[in-house]
Structure formats: C-alpha cells, structure tokens
C-alpha cells in the first residue's frame with residue numbers, strides 16, 4: 001500500500017497546497033521530537049489544551065519534514081517547499097486516515113480494552129500466537145486517541161492478524177477508537193474500580209468500554225463484568241458457573257505455577273502457567289479463551305501457556321562501567337519498539353557517543369526489516385553498532401554501509417567470550433534484543449557493581465506529575481522545575497534531561513556546581529542558581545548560569561565582576577523577601593536597590609520572585625495573601641525603574657493548585673514533580689516516583705528475651721525470626737526508625753525495625769511473615785509504604801527523606 005500526499009488529501013477530503021503531489025508518505029508523526037525518516041513522514045500538528053504543535057512546524061521543517069496536516073487558516077508563508085493539507089481538526093484527520101487504512105484489510109483484528117491488563121494480554125497473545133501468525137500490534141501501550149491511529153497505521157499486507165489495545169479516560173472516546181480499530185474479536189480484560197476519573201460509576205464505564213465491540217462477531221469477558229448484559233449471540237463469558245462459555249472449574253495455586261481447568265464445548269483443557277498472582281491468572285485465562293475460540297489445538301495451547309514469559313515493557317536506565325549509561329530494552333524486538341528505544345537513547349545527552357547492541361529480528365521474513373533497522377540507526381547518527389545473531393551474518397553489509405564502527409558476533413555467548421570492559425567508555429549504550437538472545441547477561445557485564453540497595457526512579461511518573469501540574473496552570477504561565485539537591489534525591493542529570501525533553505521553560509538549582517553538572521549532561525535550558533556567593537561567579541559565567549541576586553552586597557559584587565570581565569546584559573533574577581526571611585531584598589531595601597537597577601546595562605533582569613513560607617497550610621492563607629500583595633507592590637516599583645518586561649513568580653508546588661491566582665507569569669514546581677503533595681490535599685492524582693529497595697542479607701532465629709543490635713535496646717518478647725537488611729543510616733535510613741518506630745515492606749507484609757539502626761545494616765522482625773528467604777526484596781518506601789509515612793515515623797517531612805538518600809545508593813531509571 002503506497003500513499004502519496006495527494007492521495008491523503010483526497011482521503012481526508014481536504015484542501016491542500018502541494019509543492020510535490022507525488023511525495024510518498026510512509027510514516028505518520030505527531031511528536032516533533034520523534035522523527036526518523038523525515039523525507040517520507042507526514043506531520044500532524046495536533047492541538048491540545050496544553051500544547052499546540054503548530055508552534056513546532058518550523059523545527060520539524062528544519063529537520064527535513066515537508067508534509068504537514070495543519071488547521072485551516074494556518075499561515076504557511078515561511079515554508080516554501082512543503083506540502084500542506086488543511087483540516088478543521090488535525091486529530092480527527094489522523095483518526096480518519098487510520099480508519100481508512102484499516103478498512104483495506106480483511107484479516108482478524110483483536111481489540112482489547114478493560115481497566116487493567118490490556119498491555120499484558122496483548123503481549124501474551126503475541127507470544128502465544130506468533131508461531132502461527134504474522135502479527136501487527138500496538139507498540140508498548142499505544143492505546144490513546146493518538147496512539148491507536150499510529151498503531152493501526154502499521155498494518156500491512158504481510159500481516160494476517162492484528163492486536164490493538166484501546167484505553168479511554170472520558171466518556172465519548174471509545175466510539176472514536178472503535179472506528180479506527182474496527183475489531184472483529186473483542187476482549188474485555190476486566191472492569192475495576194480504578195481509573196474512575198471521568199466516569200460517573202462503574203456502569204457508565206462498562207457501557208463506554210463495550211462500545212469497542214459494537215461490530216465484533218464475538219467478544220470475551222469475565223462473568224462478573226458482563227452478568228448484567230443479555231448474554232446472547234457473540235458474547236462469550238468465562239467464570240466458575242456452568243452458564244459460562246468457558247467454565248473455569250479449577251484454579252490450583254502451587255509454589256511457582258498455577259494449574260487451571262477450563263471447560264469449553266464439552267472438552268476440558270488442563271493448563272499450567274508459570275505465575276501464581278491473581279492478575280496473571282486472570283490475564284492468562286483471557287488469552288486461553290481467545291486461543292480456544294480461534295480453534296487452536298488443546299495440546300498446543302497447553303504447551304505454549306506453560307512457557308508464558310513475564311512482561312516488563314519498561315526500559316531500564318542503569319549506571320554502567322567506565323562512566324557509561326546502559327539502556328536495557330531486551331524484552332522483545334520489533335521495529336516500532338526499536339524506535340522508542342532509540343529516542344530514549346538520544347535523550348541521554350550526557351554522552352555524545354552512542355552505541356547500539358542489537359540482535360536478530362525473530363519476526364523478519366526477509367531482508368527488509370534489516371535494511372530498515374540500518375536506516376533507522378543511520379538516521380539517528382549512531383556511531384557504533386554491534387550486531388548479534390546468525391541472521392545478521394547475511395545482512396552485515398546494510399550496517400557497514402551506514403554506520404562508522406560496526407562489530408558482529410554469532411551469538412550472545414560469543415559476545416560474552418570476547419567481552420572486554422575497555423571497549424565501553426563514556427558512552428550511552430542501548431541493548432535491543434529479542435528475549436531468546438538473553439541480553440540480560442550482557443547487561444550484567446556492563447552494569448556497575450554496587451551493593452544491592454537501589455532507588456528506582458519512575459520517569460513516566462515524573463512526566464505524569466509534570467502534566468498533572470501543567471493542567472492546573474493558567475494560560476501562558478511558564479514552568480520552572482526545581483532540580484536542586486540532586487533533583488530531590490532522584491538524580492539531577494537524568495531528571496533534567498527528561499524535563500528538557502518535555503519542554504519545561506526553566507530549571508533551578510541551589511548551587512553553581514549543580515548547574516555545572518547539568519551543563520555537562522547536555523542541558524541547554526536556562527538554569528537559575530539560588531544560593532550564590534562571590535567564589536561561584538566565575539563558574540556561573542563560564543557555564544551560562546543565571547544567578548539569583550538577593551542582597552545589596554551580592555548585587556554590587558556581581559555587577560563589578562561583570563564590569564571587570566567586560567560583560568553586558570547578563571541575565572539575573574532578583575529575589576524579594578516577603579515574609580519567609582531567608583534570602584532576598586525587603587521592601588525597605590528598595591530605595592537603595594532601585595537607583596542601581598535604573599539604566600543598568602550590565603544585567604538584564606529576567607525575573608523578580610519571592611518564596612511563600614506556608615502555601616500548603618490553609619490556616620496561613622491570609623499570610624500567603626499578604627506575601628503576594630507585598631510582592632506585587634515591590635514588583636511595581638521595580639518595573640518603574642527598569643522599564644522592560646520581566647517574569648514574576650512566587651508559587652511553589654502547593655501554591656500552584658491551592659492558589660491559582662498567584663501563578664503570575666511562572667511557577668516553580670518542586671516536590672510535586674517527585675510525587676508528593678506537600679499540602680496532603682489529594683486533589684491531584686500524583687504518581688509515586690521513587691522506590692527505595694534493598695534485600696535481606698541474613699535470617700536468624702532468636703529466642704525470647706534475647707537482644708538485637710547495639711546497646712541491646714531491641715529485646716525479643718517471643719522466639720523470633722530476624723532479618724538483617726542491607727540498609728543503614730549512612731544510606732539515609734534514619735536512626736529514628738529504630739526500636740519499632742519504622743517498618744519496611746516484605747512479601748506483602750510490614751515488618752517493624754527491631755533495635756538500633758546501624759550504619760549499613762538494620763534488623764527487622766519477620767516472625768509473622770511466611771516463606772521468607774535470604775535475598776528477598778525489601779521495600780523501604782515506594783508503592784506500599786509512601787515516603788510520607790516514613791517521614792511521619794521520623795518526625796520530619798518527605799523532602800528530608802528524599803534528599804537524604806545517600807549517593808552511594810544506585811539510582812535505576814525506569815521508563816515504560
């Protein structure tokens with residue numbers, strides 16, 4: 001199927017100005033940062049409440065894209081050599097084009113929706129069915145109004161089965177997705193109470209989800225979700241009662257597997273799956289029902305279900321040997337997921353040198369995918385590519401023609417045999433391999449060895465939280481992200497790279513050295529430095545950092561420094577003290593400051609700002625208002641002498657949504673980005689960013705009355721099982737958590753600390769926790785124990801806990 005720009009204008013029934021009507025369109029893009037094949041791409045300028053992609057057309061055009069779908073009336077004057085298609089609604093146009101593309105194919109299309117498990121069911125069906133089918137599926141969890149059309153666009157004549165997931169957050173969205181996916185077989189994984197936002201209740205949510213199955217010949221779901229429906233033709237349910245199409249007659253959990261009996265049309269299918277948790281069991285049943293429905297032989301189903309693999313779709317970013325960063329993306333290998341992995345690699349700007357280690361592509365039937373991979377690697381300027389696998393023997397030339405440095409190995413074992421740590425230094429490395437290649441063994445070689453206490457940082461959660469606050473910003477308000485103190489413990493360079501990618505306007509750090517680290521990591525956003533002293537001036541200027549000037553002394557010293565160095569128009573920020581009484585000019589200092597500002601050509605005042613002392617506290621709202629009134633009065637005086645525009649800002653995380661009238665031109669987002677709502681108002685759906693984990697080093701039984709740890713302050717009252725865990729106060733696990741004040745989370749249970757916390761180790765009482773082993777994982781804070789809870793046990797605030805985690809604790813970055 002080949003489309004030209006002209007075809008697409010016709011399909012969309014749209015006006016167009018075409019400089020090259022025959023331009024071939026192979027790729028649809030909606031994200032200005034994700035361009036691999038500019039010459040054959042069509043850019044849809046989507047508009048959302050937060051972002052208008054028409055603003056990025058210049059950037060996209062400069063990167064070589066010359067086909068655009070834009071809103072009617074867009075001024076194309078500046079782009080002389082491009083094709084423009086004009087529509088009223090660019091998102092609808094994208095969806096319509098995808099729907100038309102979909103309609104050309106007659107092979108079965110499975111559509112999956114539900115509250116949980118969509119991606120896992122999709123990926124498992126792919127595992128279970130790919131031996132017999134050539135499957136096209138949604139990349140990762142591309143299931144939104146934008147993700148679905150991009151997924152469906154991947155359908156081709158070479159495929160004979162498609163599997164797409166559909167996710168919604170508001171009434172009305174599913175009808176649009178149904179038109180694009182046009183599923184012939186449907187799966188409803190489940191309807192949970194989660195994600196109720198946007199829906200009145202569970203019933204409304206169910207009704208909305210069922211719209212996906214409007215034209216399906218059959219759809220499959222749980223008895224309890226569909227019981228209320230008229231179970232007639234085409235609706236197939238599974239459950240324990242005899243009324244179901246698929247009768248689940250036995251669920252027997254063993255140590256590491258579960259046995260399932262499913263009765264379907266008088267035959268009994270006996271299965272083992274290598275999982276024991278309820279969610280996996282449910283997802284496996286959904287998959288088994290689909291396979292039965294497709295008429296696949298019982299023995300084959302049993303054989304393949306036994307080999308189901310866990311799904312971890314997340315990319316892992318790990319600190320590697322010799323100052324490398326390693327991105328582990330070796331869960332599965334297809335072209336779409338490669339492009340996502342490469343984008344993530346390119347975000348790692350701290351290293352100019354990029355290496356990709358890549359396996360054979362199991363689904364490839366001919367040379368084409370290999371050629372395409374080579375082109376993608378070349379398009380992203382990858383310097384070094386290491387290929388692993390026998391298929392690549394035949395296709396080496398594609399890589400050699402396009403990449404500066406190439407190496408090839410027959411197998412993962414052969415790579416490991418020839419491995420030398422010296423070959424990897426100061427670079428970012430992407431490992432992209434199909435599961436059978438066992439790239440985790442390569443990851444283990446490249447990973448820097450440290451002790452087993454790690455802090456996992458969920459990058460998707462940071463982006464989610466960023467957007468949660470962005471959605472609360474008044475129109476035109478800019479956002480400064482606070483990445484001081486190692487980005488509240490999460491790691492400044494990694495977090496700043498992510499924020500830069502997501503186009504925040506400004507960054508702020510406490511000290512000049514923190515700013516230098518960011519510049520070294522390739523951050524080019526403007527960076528404000530808050531805690532400035534004379535010794536830092538040189539560093540500030542060399543690294544193009546912007547100082548906060550907070551007193552007459554520091555102001556005068558900086559001006560004379562600029563004078564001495566022959567610098568003019570240097571960007572600075574003026575800090576006012578309106579009640580915090582930490583740093584800043586007070587109103588009574590203004591008579592001295594204003595004459596110095598007037599006509600001062602050494603500096604440009606980028607912003608004037610102040611800090612709220614108690615924005616999270618409703619009892620202090622009057623004080624907060626007083627602060628803002630004083631702030632406005634001071635700004636007015638400064639404006640008079642400067643005579644030019646400067647940015648005003650006073651709001652921190654809590655103020656952003658508690659006091660929207662105080663957003664002025666910019667806000668400073670700190671703790672909220674890291675998943676903590678300091679006001680505890682729970683109006684925002686923030687996600688947990690940081691998880692601190694360790695492992696059990698040793699288990700011992702101790703008789704009643706014996707004592708544990710230093711000074712014998714932990715006494716057992718019964719015969720006890722005690723676990724020594726690999727974390728202590730030197731890691732940031734406070735001594736205040738000792739003597740039962742704090743708890744940790746193991747195997748679904750809380751275990752109290754017993755005795756004194758030591759420097760590197762802590763003992764916890766695990767007597768009542770079953771099946772515990774040495775080496776088991778222990779959560780200190782994260783999903784199960786919120787960091788706020790740990791803060792409470794320590795009689796402090798989450799800020800102190802997060803920033804107190806020692807740098808020796810390895811940070812691992814996860815991205816979905």
Ligand SMILES: *Cc1c(COP(=O)(O)O)cnc(C)c1O
Nearest residue numbers: 482611652653654668669670671
């Ligand atoms: C740390 C800091 C912030 C961010 O505060 P949060 O409560 O973490 O949002 C804002 N402004 C200044 C001056 C800060 O020092």
